[in-house]
Each structure stands twice: as structure tokens, then as C-alpha cells.
Amino acid sequence: HWDDLRNVYGIDADGYGRSTWDNVGVQYGLAALKAGQITPAEFLKLNATAGSWKESKDMVQEGCPFLSFLCANPAQFDPWSRRNMRLSPDGGTTPAPRKQGDPIAMAAAYSSGLVFRGDIDIPIIDWRHYLERQLDMHNSHQSFASRQRMLNFDGDASNGVIWFTDGPPAFDQAPQAFAVMDEWMANIAAHPEQSVAQNKPAGAVDKCFNGDGSPIASGDGVWNGILDDEAAGACTQRFPLYSTSRIVAGGPIEGGIYKCQTKSVATAIADGTYGLWAPSAADTARLQQIFPTGVCDYSKPDAGKP
Structure with a gap:
């Protein structure tokens, strides 16, 4: 991806496309820890062994599959792609290194328009097959x-x-979506003084369908409980x-954080970041060893935003 868009991200000193990928301070499994689905020991081991990707210059050819x-x-x-990961040399006793993203690449992603910031005023039907049961x-x-x-x-x-x-993909809802979109666009053409939302036809509402295309539910509130x-x-x-993994680590559902701003481990313990877990002195020392520059504070905006 980075080399494919080197004209956007720029080229690093080794001749490779700059990368936005950053996981410094990311606390993998945080939500699972707070929910009691993993133990503090498992949380610490997970973050000590997570590691990161190698630099482009150090990567090798992929294997099977x-x-x-x-x-x-x-x-x-x-x-x-384990062969292209930076891992702990001793199974986690020495924390695996995390990766710093390139701030030049992050700034370029924003300035080039690659990042969707939500500024859009056209009619949208976001239709997809539900594939969560599959990898x-x-x-x-x-x-x-x-x-x-x-x-x-x-x-x-x-x-x-x-x-x-x-899903899996079987019924094609696209013709129905195109028919609704055509009606929506016709309304906009006929009533340009009205907003896009005011020109919605009756069919332009949130919906979900069975695998054979038959409706399950539609209208306001069918997707309540997500946002x-x-x-x-x-x-x-x-x-x-x-x-x-980033949402479970405490990140927002919309993503949009190339590089998190951080807070100290001591601050995270004091402000309840870990829920009911009260780290011991040994746990605190281990957290500080894994996260020497602090842990992600997702209440703050993207540190990579120019």
C-alpha cells in the first residue's frame, strides 16, 4: 500500500514509500481486560509480545498462502506474515518493539484527501452483504x-x-438500491431548493434483509445501539x-487515529483506564516497561493530524 501511493506519502531515506502505520501506546485487549475476558497477566503478555511490522527495507518475500x-x-x-514482524527476542521478557508512523506520511494522507473526514453532501446508500461470520x-x-x-x-x-x-453473498440488492437512488436523484433535480435529506424517497431509509432479499426491518432506529x-x-x-484490535484497545469506532496522543501509565491507573484492575507495584513497573512513552489517550485527537 505504502509503495503503491509513494506519490502521496513520499519516499523515505531508503527509497521506500513512507508509512503511516503506528502502534506506539496501543493497549491491545484493553476492553477484554475490563470485561474480565482476559486476566491482567494475559493482558501484560499480549502487549509485551504484540510487537510491530518491520521497516520496509527489512521486509522479506511473503510465504504461503x-x-x-x-x-x-x-x-x-x-x-x-510472521517473517515480517518485529517480535520479542525472548518470548516477551523483553517487550517487542512498537513502530512509529511517519508524520510526513500522515500529513500527506490528510492534505491529499485520502482521509474521509465526513464532509459529504451527496445521497448515499451504503449497502453490503453481512460477512462477519467469515474471515x-x-x-x-x-x-x-x-x-x-x-x-x-x-x-x-x-x-x-x-x-x-x-451473507454469504447470494442475493443482489443492488438493483433495488439503484432504483431508490434514481428516485432520490430525480427528487433532487426536481426540488433543488431542498436538502439532500429532504428529497429522500420513501425507500431511502435504514434497512436490513434476509439472505433471499426479503426485508427484516426498516426505518429509524433499526441500527440503534451501535453509535x-x-x-x-x-x-x-x-x-x-x-x-x-484498535477498537478493543479503546480506539473509536470511526478510526481516524493514525497516531494516538499518550498519557503516562500512572495517569491511566489513576483515571480508571483499567476498570476494576488495580495494578500492583510489579504490574505498574511492567506496564511502564512495555509502554515507556505512555499509553494511548483516545479522548484526544489524532497526533498525526497536521
């Missing part, structure tokens, strides 16, 4: 990440609707969202 001809050799099986990169929370960015920008996301159809504290709506109940 990325290159199928290598799969005949079991030693080449490397589905998570699929098209995770469903992205629909709500976009909506939250719109809300963050000006408090209004009424020009967009979210549709889910149960608010309301009771879960009908679609929210039918299509639960899985999380991501």
Missing part, C-alpha cells in the same frame, strides 16, 4: 465508521442510509458487529 507455489513446503506456511476483510463496522465521521463533521448523517443483506446507548434495534440484533 500468498505465494501458492510455496505451499508444498510446510516451513513456508506463514499466513500472518473476510470487508468488516461490517465500516458502514458505521463512515456514519460516525459524518456525525463528527457537522452532526448530521441524514443524507446516508445503511443496508445489510445477510448510541439506545437498546439494540432490530437490524443491530440480527447483524451483530465484530470489533477490531
Whole structure:
């Protein structure tokens, strides 16, 4: 990705595309710790061993399954690209190093328009198949990440609707979405004095569908409980969202944090970051060893934003 967009991110001293990827201060598994799903010892081990990606100049060729001809050799099986990770040399006793993102690349991402900040005033039907049951990169929370960015920008996301159809992909809801969009655009052309939201046709509402395309629920409130504290709506109940490592670490659902601002471990303990866990003196020392420059404070904006 970084080299593909080197014209945007720029080139580092070694001739590779600059990278925005940063995980300094990220406390993996924090929400699981607070929920009692992992123990403090597991939380500490997870963060001591998480590590980061190697610098581009140090990376080597991928193995199986990325290159199928290598799969005949079991030693080449490397589905998570371990060979390109920076890991602890002794299983976590020495914390694995984290990676600093390049601030020049982060600034370029913002200034070039690569970052969607929520500033959009066209009609939107965000339709997708629900694929959370599969190991699929098209995770469903992205629909709500976009909506939250719109809300963050000006408090209004009424020009967009979210549709889910149960997967794996079978029924194609696209013709229905195009028909609604065509009606919506015709309304805008006929009534340019009205806003995009005011020109919504009756079909332009939040919805969810069964795998055969039949409707489950539609209207205001069907996605309640995702971006608010309301009771879960009908679609929210039918299509639960899985999380991501950064959200579980305390990050916002909309992402948008290339590099977190940090607070000291002592501050994190004092302000209740760890929930019911009260780290001992030994635990505190270990946290400070893992996070020598502090832990992420997601109440503050992106440190990478110019």
C-alpha cells in the first residue's frame, strides 16, 4: 500500500514509500481486560509480545498462502506474515518493539484527501452483504465508521442510509438500491431548493434483509445501539458487529487515529483506564516497561493530524 501511493506519502531515506502505520501506546485487549475476558497477566503478555511490522527495507518475500507455489513446503506456511514482524527476542521478557508512523506520511494522507473526514453532501446508500461470520476483510463496522465521521463533521448523517443483506453473498440488492437512488436523484433535480435529506424517497431509509432479499426491518432506529446507548434495534440484533484490535484497545469506532496522543501509565491507573484492575507495584513497573512513552489517550485527537 505504502509503495503503491509513494506519490502521496513520499519516499523515505531508503527509497521506500513512507508509512503511516503506528502502534506506539496501543493497549491491545484493553476492553477484554475490563470485561474480565482476559486476566491482567494475559493482558501484560499480549502487549509485551504484540510487537510491530518491520521497516520496509527489512521486509522479506511473503510465504504461503500468498505465494501458492510455496505451499508444498510446510516451513513456508506463514499466513500472518510472521517473517515480517518485529517480535520479542525472548518470548516477551523483553517487550517487542512498537513502530512509529511517519508524520510526513500522515500529513500527506490528510492534505491529499485520502482521509474521509465526513464532509459529504451527496445521497448515499451504503449497502453490503453481512460477512462477519467469515474471515473476510470487508468488516461490517465500516458502514458505521463512515456514519460516525459524518456525525463528527457537522452532526448530521441524514443524507446516508445503511443496508445489510445477510451473507454469504447470494442475493443482489443492488438493483433495488439503484432504483431508490434514481428516485432520490430525480427528487433532487426536481426540488433543488431542498436538502439532500429532504428529497429522500420513501425507500431511502435504514434497512436490513434476509439472505433471499426479503426485508427484516426498516426505518429509524433499526441500527440503534451501535453509535448510541439506545437498546439494540432490530437490524443491530440480527447483524451483530465484530470489533477490531484498535477498537478493543479503546480506539473509536470511526478510526481516524493514525497516531494516538499518550498519557503516562500512572495517569491511566489513576483515571480508571483499567476498570476494576488495580495494578500492583510489579504490574505498574511492567506496564511502564512495555509502554515507556505512555499509553494511548483516545479522548484526544489524532497526533498525526497536521
